[in-house]
Amino acid sequence: MMGLLHDMRDKFALLPIFLLVCLSACSGRMDAAKNSSMLSPTPQTTPLAKIALKPDAELEKQIADIARDAKGKVGVTSVLLETGDTAGLNANQHYPMQSVYKLPISMAVTDQIDRGRHNLDEKITVMKTDFVRKGQRSPLRDENPNGGEFTIRELMRLALVESDGTASDVLLRILGGPLEAQAYLTKIGIHDIKIVSYEREIGGTDWDIQYKNWATPTAAVELLRILYERQKSEPTSNSQPTNSEPNGQTHARLLLQFMADSMPGARRLKGLLPPGTPIAHKTGTSGARNNIESATNDIGIITLPNGNHIVIAVLVSDSPANEKTREGVIAKIAKAVWDRWAN
Numbered sequence: 001m002m003g004l005l006h007d008m009r010d011k012f013a014l015l016p017i018f019l020l021v022c023l024s025a026c027s028g029r030m031d032a033a034k035n036s037s038m039l040s041p042t043p044q045t046t047p048l049a050k051i052a053l054k055p056d057a058e059l060e061k062q063i064a065d066i067a068r069d070a071k072g073k074v075g076v077t078s079v080l081l082e083t084g085d086t087a088g089l090n091a092n093q094h095y096p097m098q099s100v101y102k103l104p105i106s107m108a109v110t111d112q113i114d115r116g117r118h119n120l121d122e123k124i125t126v127m128k129t130d131f132v133r134k135g136q137r138s139p140l141r142d143e144n145p146n147g148g149e150f151t152i153r154e155l156m157r158l159a160l161v162e163s164d165g166t167a168s169d170v171l172l173r174i175l176g177g178p179l180e181a182q183a184y185l186t187k188i189g190i191h192d193i194k195i196v197s198y199e200r201e202i203g204g205t206d207w208d209i210q211y212k213n214w215a216t217p218t219a220a221v222e223l224l225r226i227l228y229e230r231q232k233s234e235p236t237s238n239s240q241p242t243n244s245e246p247n248g249q250t251h252a253r254l255l256l257q258f259m260a261d262s263m264p265g266a267r268r269l270k271g272l273l274p275p276g277t278p279i280a281h282k283t284g285t286s287g288a289r290n291n292i293e294s295a296t297n298d299i300g301i302i303t304l305p306n307g308n309h310i311v312i313a314v315l316v317s318d319s320p321a322n323e324k325t326r327e328g329v330i331a332k333i334a335k336a337v338w339d340r341w342a343n
Contacts, residue, residue, distance in 0.1 A: 048189070048226055051084045059087035059340050066332045072292075072319030074329065077217035078312040078337045081225065085341060092192070094214040095315035098202070098284030098295045099137075101195055101213050102159045102168045103259070104223060108184035109152065109171050110251035120153040120251075124174060132165035132200040135287070140166045153254075160258035160282065165199040172198055188226055192219035210286060210294055220299045220313035227252050228301055228309065256280045259300070267324075268298035269312065271331030273338055278303040284315075293319050296326040302334070304342050312337060 067074035067089055076089040112118050126148055131141045139162050140150070150158075150167075152174070158167035172195075175181055181195040193215040202210045231252035259280035270279050281300025286293060299313040314330045321329075 048229060053084050053086045056085055056087045060089065062336050063087055063089050063333050066329055066336065069325055070316050070319045070321050070329045073317040075217040075315040076333055077221040078310060079221055080308060080310055080341045082308045088217060091218045092216050094216060095317045096210045096286065096295045097213050097215050098210065098286050098297060099163045100282050100284035100297050100299055103282045104185060104193055105168055105172050105181055106156050106159060106255055108181045109175050111184055112175065113251065118152055121151050123149045123151055124155065124170060125149055126170050130166055130170050132169060136165045138164050138166040140164050157258055160255065161261045161263060163264050163283065169198045169200055190219055190223055192216040207289055217313040217315055221311045224299060224301055224311040227255060231256055265298050267327040268330040269300050269334045271327065272335040291320055293326060298330050310337055310341060
């Protein structure tokens with residue numbers, strides 16, 4: 001017994017030394033942080049309060065009738081934020097995202113910016129090994145065949161405005177990879193969006209890998225709602241966000257502006273809406289195999305004339321219909337929702 005007591009005494013005597021070593025190591029790592037600044041700890045994020053939803057059975061029937069034209073799998077979630085009116089179809093099923101996943105990746109990077117790990121004007125080297133494959137959309141690759149340096153701001157613009165696959169992959173790389181993107185989604189309370197691969201891996205020899213990057217329409221709408229709520233608390237006078245705003249609410253307005261400027265998808269959500277309707281959106285499009293298109297997607301936030309907002313996700317998967325029909329289904333669903341809730 002006395003030997004045991006002596007051993008315990010010796011161990012406790014070493015405890016202050018152990019703690020001192022740990023503190024010194026931690027201090028060294030902090031001193032080595034970029035720009036000699038301390039990283040903010042990962043914030044404890046509380047998911048948004050749930051909205052009391054009021055399903056619209058008549059609108060849901062109309063959506064289902066429109067969706068039949070796709071002759072595939074169609075998922076829809078739409079919510080009028082200010083009232084909780086909602087309508088959907090297959091809203092909790094899994095759909096391949098394709099380029100829709102550029103939005104959660106960009107949101108995850110801005111979260112790291114808010115915590116001091118990066119800044120918008122930080123220059124990132126883009127190498128040939130970052131390039132997505134030929135056939136995948138990438139103005140960055142096409143205009144810079146040898147690579148180059150780009151700011152994080154520019155990479156985000158390319159990813160969200162031009163749906164550039166290379167830019168998105170570089171954002172995912174500096175983020176720390178798919179696991180970091182998934183950790184961010186978990187932190188903000190999103191559990192039904194999965195990011196498991198880089199875009200350059202999608203559509204290669206493993207056709208099915210695109211189905212592993214999936215979302216439910218309901219989760220996509222919740223992601224949009226989080227982005228919308230964050231931008232409401234941002235200062236409207238600051239068109240160029242800094243890193244000084246708290247709680248991850250600094251860059252939502254910038255991302256929404258990029259989404260409003262998005263070039264692809266003119267015939268999807270916005271296709272049948274009144275000209276000039278404000279909409280911030282992100283599309284996703286796959287290739288085809290055996291004349292079956294894996295994904296034709298669009299998610300977005302539509303501002304109504306009365307100032308209310310529709311958040312909507314329409315995801316079309318495994319459809320043999322032609323592009324005009326698939327995009328027409330998305331446009332008709334958005335118009336039906338608009339007509340129902342615009343007044």
